[in-house]
Amino acid sequence: MAKTTTASKEGMAIRTKREIIKLLKQEGALDALQLAKLLGLTGMAVRQHLYNLQEERLVAFEEEARPMGRPAKMWRLTPEANRLFPDGHADLLVSMIESMREAFEEEGLEKMLEIRNRKQIIQYLSKAPSDLPLKEQLEALAHARTAEGYMAEVIDNVDGSYSFVEKHCPICEAAKVCSGLCSKELEMIQQVLGEDVDVERKSHMLTNSNRCVYSIKPKGSAVL
Incomplete structure (x- = not known):
């Protein structure tokens, strides 16, 4: 019985840590109390899980000043945590790109990217057709991208974008x-949404952001 109880507690701890990692991936940096509220746990329990994850180098924190009291620890995922999410066969892709570059040089690699881009545009337009209202098209595109592992979502901004x-x-x-x-990803999104929409990348994972964010605004629309 004791062994069963111990195994049960360990299993619960693993599930909770997975939920914490998932929430930090979805929501960005959160403090322990925010996580505790989302998980239905005590702040003390969440902090213990966070410290365990920190020892595994999966999370880190930065202190954020608050109007009253001590600074809050805002927890975020580390680059090491990326291995826990779909990687699209990263090693194979990297090897293929390096082989393509060696065999056909940059010109051949660029041609391959152009072909991939055209196919992506056709694929996404079949799932997010241009005759949909912009928000519906964006939501359909987000659904398609999420199915591929991008964890995409659409956010309404107060200025109408x-x-x-x-x-x-x-x-x-x-x-x-x-x-x-x-x-090509930026170019693809622009072509799927059409010439009547301005697309601008605001955040980029390759420049140390924890997500890629594209600003989407119909051309000629007034910004509040």
Whole structure:
């Protein structure tokens, strides 16, 4: 019975740590009390899990000043935690890109990226057609990207624009050795949404952000 109880507690601890990692991936930096509220646990219990995750080098914190009291520890995932999420066969992709570059040089690699970009545009337009209202098209695109591991969502901004947020990049390691992948991603989103929409990348995982964020705004719209 004691062994069963111990195993049960260990299993619960593993599940809780997975939930903490998932929440930090989805929501960005959170303090222990915010996590505790989302998980239905005490702040003390969450802090213990966070310190355990810190020992595993999966989370780290930065102190954030508060109007009253001591600074809060804002916990976030470390780059090491990326291995816990889909990576799109990173090692294979990196190897293929390096082989393509060696065999066909940069010109051949660029041509490959252009072909991939065209196919992506056709694929996404079939799932997020341009005749949909912009928000519906963005939500359909987010659904398609999430199915591929990008953990995408659409946020309504107060000025009438939208933020297209991707919380994970399954091709991040490949993009580190082939920057064209990222530039093509921006180009792809622009072409899927059409010329009547302005698309601007505001945050980028390859520049130490924890997510990629694209500002989406219909051309000619007034900003509040």
